[in-house]
Amino acid sequence: MSDRALAAQLEGYRLTTAEVHYYRPDAPSLLQLFVWQDYDLAPDFPVLLDFLDHWRREIAAALHSVRVAHPQLIGPAEWCAASDIFSIR
Template structure:
């Protein structure tokens, strides 16, 4: 059995987070925040834009803005040498 997240990362997908600000339908002068997170392919973000398309078609709350962040989770290990070595006596 394989982990979907690991397979996605091996295919170039990155953990993507989007802050979606939208106007509340019942109070159009108020903004609400929705946080979306999934694995997606930068820089085109097809999964996120599919979700936003669904939002526009099915949800009555108009979008105000979307802020996107992504990061690579798989990478080479970092190694740092110690500046101090202590003897154990």
């Protein structure tokens, strides 16, 4: 693990994966898939939004859709231990 990755995780960043579907500039009827991964913060995803802004400005391919996977979005539900138990009869 790199120092950058460790520092990001200590600040609350988690590995985020995005499937970016876009129209091919040379064949606009075809969709292409690009997979992007970086450390990001849910639920705002500032790093992903910066990447998508860059895509819109600098890349000729028009975006179709983006699907995001992040540990906070797909992880198990949070739980806490009960301090009291009540019996209903």
